[in-house]
Amino acid sequence: MLARVHKAILAAEGWLPFDQFMALALYEPGLGYYANQQPKFGSMPQSGSDFVTAPELSPLFGATLAQQVAEALNATATHEVWEFGAGSGALAHQLLTELKRLGCNIERYNIMDLSSSLKLRQQTLLAEFGHQVRWLTQWPDSLQGVVVGNEVLDAMPVKLLHRIEGVWHERGVIAARSSEASESSDHADGLAWEDRPTALRPPVEPLGEHNYLTEIQPQGEAFVASLAERLLASEKGGAAFFLDYGFPESEYFHPERHMGTVMCHQAHQADPNPLASVGLKDITAHVNFTGMALAGQEAGLQVLGYTSQGRFLLNLGLAERMAQSALAERAQAMKLVSEHEMGELFKVLGFATHDHWQASGFSAGDRSHRL
Numbered sequence: 001m002l003a004r005v006h007k008a009i010l011a012a013e014g015w016l017p018f019d020q021f022m023a024l025a026l027y028e029p030g031l032g033y034y035a036n037q038q039p040k041f042g043s044m045p046q047s048g049s050d051f052v053t054a055p056e057l058s059p060l061f062g063a064t065l066a067q068q069v070a071e072a073l074n075a076t077a078t079h080e081v082w083e084f085g086a087g088s089g090a091l092a093h094q095l096l097t098e099l100k101r102l103g104c105n106i107e108r109y110n111i112m113d114l115s116s117s118l119k120l121r122q123q124t125l126l127a128e129f130g131h132q133v134r135w136l137t138q139w140p141d142s143l144q145g146v147v148v149g150n151e152v153l154d155a156m157p158v159k160l161l162h163r164i165e166g167v168w169h170e171r172g173v174i175a176a177r178s179s180e181a182s183e184s185s186d187h188a189d190g191l192a193w194e195d196r197p198t199a200l201r202p203p204v205e206p207l208g209e210h211n212y213l214t215e216i217q218p219q220g221e222a223f224v225a226s227l228a229e230r231l232l233a234s235e236k237g238g239a240a241f242f243l244d245y246g247f248p249e250s251e252y253f254h255p256e257r258h259m260g261t262v263m264c265h266q267a268h269q270a271d272p273n274p275l276a277s278v279g280l281k282d283i284t285a286h287v288n289f290t291g292m293a294l295a296g297q298e299a300g301l302q303v304l305g306y307t308s309q310g311r312f313l314l315n316l317g318l319a320e321r322m323a324q325s326a327l328a329e330r331a332q333a334m335k336l337v338s339e340h341e342m343g344e345l346f347k348v349l350g351f352a353t354h355d356h357w358q359a360s361g362f363s364a365g366d367r368s369h370r371l
Contacts, residue, residue, distance in 0.1 A: 001279030062094020080145030089122030169195035228299030237353030246287030304350030305362025310343025
């Protein structure tokens, strides 16, 4: 992986923009974090995993989310589900199981995932659903149905912008000089940062004159726009729900958030240095939900709502499900809605192609006005 990164730096004349580095580190075929054979998802580090996502935390997550998916399928008169970045396949299994129990006629559950190793894990877990599940590696020209993306947007490569003494720079990766590599842990694995002046800007100027590191997310916004294009190209269209950690624009570019949001995860430990252990750990950035909402709107989608994950799941009946569960299961599910766990940091953004309809997940506590 390191040899591949150094080759890319050389091909880029010595300076590789961070978004290109992040794409290599995560998705380089056979080598990148999401493309190699390492375990990734699990509740404990003893399993060799690096982090836990909501479906691994509690099966009530997918069962509750299925209520919103079922309602959206009915509202759009469609019969397909599309999941982007299906991870271990746990969410797909939970959704398919609950949708079947609800009597939904799901003609196809489509999974778009770049990871061949994760695809094998998904196929094993979802074998009982047979040909109802289909895997794709490329976008179709059009798609209809309900789209689900849990912790997908945060893994899309971002550009790093650094304001230094009032001048904006783009941050890139270079090959570290030997003296630098021996002096600082930031120059891990023979890599170092270099900032270059740029015409790029964040959508709002952070208040203050202090140095300020942040991200912009053109790839994530382009993904939302591409999804909108394909939904709108279909006969029936559909809806989409994205669950991820992040903020609206006013919080994302808050003056005090001057070190950005890029974070790495390995063995259930977080660290801020993506230049170390390249290909062996996850690299993420918090989502600017204002930017994603605008990308969808400008491409022709309606914003169904925006709220915290905790409020979204409670609106869909999670508390009632918890009341019928064993104590241990309730304790795990509490992490999905607790403000100190995933309940507040994680948000949900909904889109639809049809005229605005009231999605139950946003029936109380909708924060669309804060976007």
